[in-house]
Amino acid sequence: MSIPFPTLTDHFAPLAHRYDVLFCDVWGVVHNGIAPFPETIDALQRFRAGGGHVVLLTNAPRDGDVVVDFLDGLKVPRDTYDAVVTSGDVARAEIEARRDQPVLHIGPERDFSMFDGLELRFTTVEEAQYAVCSGLFDDETETPEDYRALATAMKARDLFMVCANPDRVVERGDRLVYCAGAVADLYESLGGAVMFTGKPYRPIYERALACAERLRGAAVPHGRILAVGDSVRTDLKGAVAFGVDCLFVTAGIHAEELGGRETVDHGALAAIFTEAGVLPAAVTRRLAW
Structure with a gap:
């Protein structure tokens, strides 16, 4: 209807x-x-x-x-x-509450400002206690499917993910590029736990x-x-x-x-x-x- x-x-x-x-x-x-x-x-x-x-x-x-x-x-x-x-801003508050935990960051270097002053220990999927996804490492060439192996490894360790951008895609000029939300959706589809910090x-x-x-x-x-x-x-x-x-x-x-x-x-x-x-x-x- x-x-x-x-x-x-x-x-x-x-x-x-x-x-x-x-x-x-x-x-x-x-x-x-x-x-x-x-x-x-x-x-x-x-x-x-x-x-x-x-x-x-x-x-x-x-x-x-x-x-x-x-x-x-x-x-x-x-x-x-x-x-x-x-x-x-919202993600940073959650990360600050976990500042003593080693973290896996998924995303480009341009997002590092979110971590300024927190003195975090960034590490690998094998050693991390949780993950923060701010985007794709290279949103010009990659798709969420490129992250399936990583997401599978994260799920094997039941890592909690903070998704710092729930958008799946965003405009760049006259085309669309993938965002962190698309990677987080993939992780959720595998049974992973995700906190989305932005809209909606x-x-x-x-x-x-x-x-x-x-x-x-x-x-x-x-x-x-x-x-x-x-x-x-x-x-x-x-x-x-x-x-x-x-x-x-x-x-x-x-x-x-x-x-x-x-x-x-x-x-x-x-x-x-x-x-x-x-x-x-x-x-x-x-x-x-």
Whole structure:
């Protein structure tokens, strides 16, 4: 059975007055990994100019300061947002609680900032007491299947995994690359135990809400928060589970299955929401004022 179709809009302005805070996804909404989206930058700046606050909420397996530096490199103006909350921030808290345990790290060197100052002992699958997955070692050439042997060895020792980025894929330019979530899914399929630290799981939303309330100097009702994102699995399901509205962006990771970046196949859109069993408050091609 299908579920009711959400509001379709080309503009955020008619909705903006309903909300005080945006939990805005980054990859696929603000930028595509190579360049920012000017219309989204404009929309976020206008929302902030009207008194709203923007918390960028990302499954990046890195500290928020590293994400800020990356956004600076893409020339995303700092007046586009008020704060950044990352999956890496949540993961770091879990890792810090285990700082005396030798750890196996699965992921690229660019994610090492998540471990800064913790003085961890990195080791092999044979000696580790748990694992942290922040991504693939080489997401340009590898797939999750390349990690089956490692995952099998981890399961043989019943290692617990912290997944610092629940995303399965992310946009890089006009293509998709695999993320840590895809490796973690493989490990779970083998019976491994995984803690996912980012969207759609509650800890990252609680951290973002606390950040928003510090920014506004007061409690923020869930009804005054809008999550903006392009992933059904992470952004939409996470927002619904946390009890906040979601504005779903179609020109992101689901673009190909939804008819392309410039058009929307309404039938495919209805099908993807029906299959997920969740519905956004509204749908837009890109976040634009």
